[in-house]
Amino acid sequence: LPVTLNFNGPSQAQRELEEIERRYEAVKRNSGILRLNGEMVKADFRDLEFISDIGSGSCGHVSKMSYNGHVMAVKDMARTSNKEDNKRIIMDLDVISRADASHHIVLCYGYFISETSVKVCMEVMASSLHTLLRNANRIGMRIAEGYIGKMSVSIIQALDYLKDHLNVIHRDVKPSNILLDWNGAVKLCDFGISGQLIESRAHTVQAGCPPYMAPERFDPRYNADYDIRSDVWSVGISLVELATGKYPYSHIESEFAILAAIVRDPPPTLPENMGFTPEFHDFISQCLQKDFQLRPKYKALLGHPFILNSAHDESHDLSILVQDVLGD
DSSP states (O other): OOOOOOOOOOOOHHHHHHHHHHHHHHHHTTTTEEEETTEEEEOOGGGOEEEEEEEEETTEEEEEEEETTEEEEEEEEEOOSOHHHHHHHHHHHHHHHHOTTOTTBOOEEEEEEOSSEEEEEEOOOSEEHHHHHHHHHHTTOOOOHHHHHHHHHHHHHHHHHHHHHHOEEOOOOSGGGEEEOTTOOEEEOOOTTOEEOBTTBBOOOOOSOGGGOOGGGTOGGGTTOBOTHHHHHHHHHHHHHHHHSSOTTTTOOSHHHHHHHHHHSOOOOOOTTSOOOHHHHHHHHHHTOSSGGGSOOHHHHHTSHHHHHHHTOOSOOHHHHHHHHHOO
């Protein structure tokens, strides 16, 4: 049967522009202030010393730099006349600067806003889960379920924090936006397309990485109406990828065909022949319910046996995994 994909959610353009302007003025007031070791320091970006390049992505270039001995990752994002780009930058700043109470969201030391760019100073992390998995595959290593369980606890806690404390839905959960440090701490990053929830629902679809997006995000039957459970689907897809070593729709070539399969086909499951526990199988099946009304929210997931068992598991130290996969 032909599949119709809907990418035209209801517009709230004027309302969003006003909200962007309000947030911009709020974050602009703190430009040039770094929070280091519990103290607020007024800084000039020219005083930061370049150490090395970390990499580039869709959101900008990241460098390792230092300020008075404090090493940090600095994300440099160009400001343009594109309203969507500016919205992403402001949303990223707004969320990351207000989420410092969570141990599961990458720490922001501060930022510098100029007429041409925004530079965000963050803690240095060891790797993304995307890079970790790529390296594990390269050396023929499978990431054990116990490690994935530990990651899952932090990911769900981070998303629950965003919802409870900031009333925000991430909307771009995927392995490249989940980071690990050398101590094994797992943290969410990249909030550029996060959305403010209105009465616990989001109402636009033009955000996110389509291959990790939930069916309701582009299925016209839902009329672009979704909530935090769309991120739960993205978590499920990411965990299947980590557990099996490959993206569950990797056998499909075009992105449009992947989106059609997400809407049309049964959801991915964990293979029966890889030794996964019944709890992990059930957790994935809960996360990947096609009907988002049947999908659990974060509090229910935090009470799932897979998460409870993983939270108390002391035999899987993520710092050891990072060392084994990434080396020195």
